[in-house]
Amino acid sequence: xxxxxxxxxxxxxxxxxxxxxxxxxxxxxxxxxxxxxxxxxxxxxxxxxxxxxxxxxxxxxxxxxxxxxxxxxxxxxxxxxxxxxxxxxxxxxxxxxxxxxxxxxxxxxxxxxxxxx
Amino acid sequence: xxxxxxxxxxxxxxxxxxxxxxxxxxxxxxxxxxxxxxxxxxxxxxxxxxxxxxxxxxxxxxxxxxxxxxxxxxxxxxxxxxxxxxxxxxxxxxxxxxxxxxxx
Numbered sequence: 001x002x003x004x005x006x007x008x009x010x011x012x013x014x015x016x017x018x019x020x021x022x023x024x025x026x027x028x029x030x031x032x033x034x035x036x037x038x039x040x041x042x043x044x045x046x047x048x049x050x051x052x053x054x055x056x057x058x059x060x061x062x063x064x065x066x067x068x069x070x071x072x073x074x075x076x077x078x079x080x081x082x083x084x085x086x087x088x089x090x091x092x093x094x095x096x097x098x099x100x101x102x103x104x105x106x107x108x109x110x111x112x113x114x115x116x117x
Numbered sequence: 118x119x120x121x122x123x124x125x126x127x128x129x130x131x132x133x134x135x136x137x138x139x140x141x142x143x144x145x146x147x148x149x150x151x152x153x154x155x156x157x158x159x160x161x162x163x164x165x166x167x168x169x170x171x172x173x174x175x176x177x178x179x180x181x182x183x184x185x186x187x188x189x190x191x192x193x194x195x196x197x198x199x200x201x202x203x204x205x206x207x208x209x210x211x212x213x214x215x216x217x218x219x220x221x
Contacts, residue, residue, distance in 0.1 A: 037162075037212075045154075045162065045205055045212040061210060095161055102209065103152035103167035110161055 002026040004096055004108035011114045017084040020111045022096030029077040030054040033099035036070060036081045038092040039110075046092075050099065051079055086115045119143055121206055121213035129221040136193040138216045140206030145186045150208050153182055153191045156215075157202045165204075166191060193218075 007021040022034065036048040049060035051070040058070045069082045079096060094111045097104035120143040130136055140151070148169035154162040164173040166182035169189055179194040193200055201220050206213040 044215050045156075045207075047207075047210040047212060050210075097162075101167050102150045103164055103173075103207070104154075104162075105164050105167070105173065107161035107163070 002098065002106045004098065004106055006094075006096060006108040006111045009112040009114070011116065012086050014087055014115055014117055016086050016115075017082060018086060018113050019080055019082040020094050020096075020113070021078050021080050022108050023076065023078045024098070025077060027098075030074060034070075034072070034079045035097045035099050035104055036068075037095045037097055037104070039095070040089070040092040043092075048081070048094075053077075053079060083113075086113075088115050091115045119146060119208055119211050121208060121211050123204075123206060123213035123216045125216060126214070127217045127219060129219055130196055131221045132196050132198055134196050136191075136196055136200070136218055138191040138193075138204055138218070140184075140189040140191070140213050142187045142189075142208060146208045148185050148189075151182075151184070151189050152207045154205045154207065155200075155202045156205065162205065 003025045005023045010018050012018050030053050033050050035050045038046050048064050051058045053072045067084050072079045091114050096108040098106040122141045124139045151169040153166040155165050156162040165176050165180050170182045181192045183190050203215045203217045205215045
């Protein structure tokens with residue numbers, strides 16, 4: 001069965017960077033794009049960007065351009081999302097989600113990133 | 118940039134009632150890119166509907182989607198206790214703000 005397992009919660013200071021991982025299993029890793037979506041406490045869903053695990057190409061939401069980097073490791077079927085220059089407004093749950101038929105059909109369990117001094 | 122607006126913000130209904138949720142796009146979008154998700158507290162979102170009207174695997178047939186152009190609808194024919202949650206529409210890189218369906 002398809003599973004996306006994310007890394008654990010993180011606490012970071014303002015200005016630092018965070019790198020969240022998402023390990024995929026149960027399907028051919030390189031056959032499906034992976035999206036990253038975040039959700040601030042009590043707020044809605046915010047799309048951050050997408051990576052093609054096959055070639056590594058990426059597309060980021062304009063809001064995160066210059067601060068986010070998405071990468072993948074095909075040997076371990078893992079995608080990564082790194083967000084730099086963290087500020088308090090980046091406190092959120094970060095999700096990876098598999099892209100399929102123009103939707104997100106499987107989601108990771110989420111990773112809480114807390115930015116606090 | 119496409120903006121999605123969902124209404125109402127909150128829908129208060131009783132189990133067994135019909136729920137009708139609206140998602141309106143700021144410009145015409147392809148139906149093939151319109152999806153609906155359900156999210157319960159403390160859980161990741163779950164895909165319900167893709168391509169505006171196709172149910173995802175394992176989704177009960179009381180959930181249905183319709184619409185085209187700028188106006189889309191998610192209908193829950195008879196609310197079950199487990200259906201009280203927040204529902205989001207999505208068009209590629211844009212999510213709507215969500216509609217909360219709570220118990221009246």
